[in-house]
Amino acid sequence: MKIADFYNYKKGSQKISMVTAYDYTTAKIADDSNIDCVLVGDSLSMVIYGKRSTLWASTMVMAMHTSAVAAAVKGKLVIADMPFLSFRKGPTQAMNCVEKLVKAGAQAIKLEGIDGHKDVIERIVKSDIPVMGHLGLTPQSIRRFGGYKIQGKDKNSAQKILKQTKSLEHCGCFAIVLECIPQDLAKKITHSVKIPTIGIGAGPHTDGQVLVFHDLLGMYPQSPSFAKKYLDGYGLIKNALDDFDRDIKRGNYP
Ligand code: KIV
Numbered sequence: 001m002k003i004a005d006f007y008n009y010k011k012g013s014q015k016i017s018m019v020t021a022y023d024y025t026t027a028k029i030a031d032d033s034n035i036d037c038v039l040v041g042d043s044l045s046m047v048i049y050g051k052r053s054t055l056w057a058s059t060m061v062m063a064m065h066t067s068a069v070a071a072a073v074k075g076k077l078v079i080a081d082m083p084f085l086s087f088r089k090g091p092t093q094a095m096n097c098v099e100k101l102v103k104a105g106a107q108a109i110k111l112e113g114i115d116g117h118k119d120v121i122e123r124i125v126k127s128d129i130p131v132m133g134h135l136g137l138t139p140q141s142i143r144r145f146g147g148y149k150i151q152g153k154d155k156n157s158a159q160k161i162l163k164q165t166k167s168l169e170h171c172g173c174f175a176i177v178l179e180c181i182p183q184d185l186a187k188k189i190t191h192s193v194k195i196p197t198i199g200i201g202a203g204p205h206t207d208g209q210v211l212v213f214h215d216l217l218g219m220y221p222q223s224p225s226f227a228k229k230y231l232d233g234y235g236l237i238k239n240a241l242d243d244f245d246r247d248i249k250r251g252n253y254p
Contacts, residue, residue, distance in 0.1 A: 001077050003108065003130045006175050009036075009207065012197040016175075016208025018079075018198055019216060022048050022065045025211055027072035039110065039210060040066045042084070043139070045181040046222075047214040054139045057083040059097045063104040070105020079132055080106035084140045087111050087120045094120045098129055108181045110177065112138035114164050118171060125172035135161050135166035136202065137180035148224070150201075152181040162189055169193045177210060179200045180226075203227040 001016075009016050017034070019221075020041040021027035030038050042057040044065055049056065059082075066080040086097040094117075101109055107128035114121065124131050136151045144150070152158040161181060167175055175196045178186050183203020190197045190206050199206030201224060213229055214220035218229035219237070247253035 003077070005036075005147065005173050006196050007194070010194070016196055016198060018208060018210040019200055020044075020210070020213045021069045021073070022213070024068045024072045027054040027069040030213070031073040031076055035076070036208070037079060038069060038073050040069050040078065040080040040106070041110075041212065042081040043212050047212060047220050053142050055084045055142070057081070059083060059100050060084050063100045066101055066104040068105050077107050078105060079108045079110050080104070082109050082111040087117050091120055095127070098124055098127070102129060108132055108174070110134055112140045114167055114171070118167065121168070121171045121173070129170070131173045132198075133165070133171075133173040133180075133181065135164050135168070135176060136178045139179075148180070150180050150182065151187045158182075158185045161185065162192060165189050165193055165197075169195050175208075178206055 005015065017036045018039055019030055019035050020039045020043055021030045022044045023038060027038060040062065042062065043052040044061070045051040045054045045056040062080055062083050064079070066078065070078050080101040082097055082101070087094040098109055099121035109124065110132040111121065112134040114133065121131055137145065137148060142148070152161045165176055173195060175198055177198050177200065178189060180201040183205055186197065186202040187205035196207035198208040198210050200210050215223040216229070217231045217233035219233035221231070221234065244253065247252055
């Protein structure tokens with residue numbers, strides 16, 4: 001999938017699928033699958049490093065994981081998250097982060113929000129680096145939200161998210177992640193913009209869906225309730241380890 005395909009998919013009412021990946025081995029599986037695009041999300045702070053939020057991720061960590069993913073993904077778009085505060089310390093620092101992610105192998109970057117860093121988004125777009133927006137429950141704003149709560153439930157905050165989506169489209173973003181907002185709002189936003197919306201916990205009416213790899217495969221014990229588990233990865237892997245342990249102790253391996 002190329003950047004232009006995002007518009008084409010929406011125009012042709014074809015849904016977009018996206019999954020996160022953080023390392024070579026799992027990115028290779030994603031690359032060999034039918035999934036459309038791969039996100040090196042800052043959710044790695046939680047599912048890979050066991051932190052309580054995404055705030056821990058740094059540009060260096062994101063670049064290292066982007067490099068591992070890009071080594072495996074040959075036929076799909078690799079999008080990398082700009083981590084916490086990396087786009088809030090002025091344009092030079094933001095562009096330094098973009099440079100590191102792109103040189104590590106990202107073909108596009110994703111960043112959260114718009115208020116206070118619209119100029120940075122425009123600068124990245126004008127530098128010919130495709131930008132994916134991210135609105136709603138933006139995990140880097142967890143301190144303000146006070147928890148992982150649905151956003152846009154009242155009229156004012158719903159209006160704000162709609163307005164922000166239109167501004168991101170105007171800035172030149174090629175797609176927007178809508179996280180944990182009411183499905184009616186996600187539907188309204190999706191119909192109000194020409195660029196595709198990619199939902200997570202935002203109902204069925206967005207132009208695409210994204211899930212965290214470890215949630216999708218049932219490997220992360222603290223998965224959000226909206227995330228459908230397509231595998232009992234935790235149980236299957238644990239059973240395999242127990243089988244290995246049993247074989248060793250019974251003398252059946254090697
Ligand atoms: O970091 C991440 O994995 C994300 C997705 C949940 C959209 O931003």
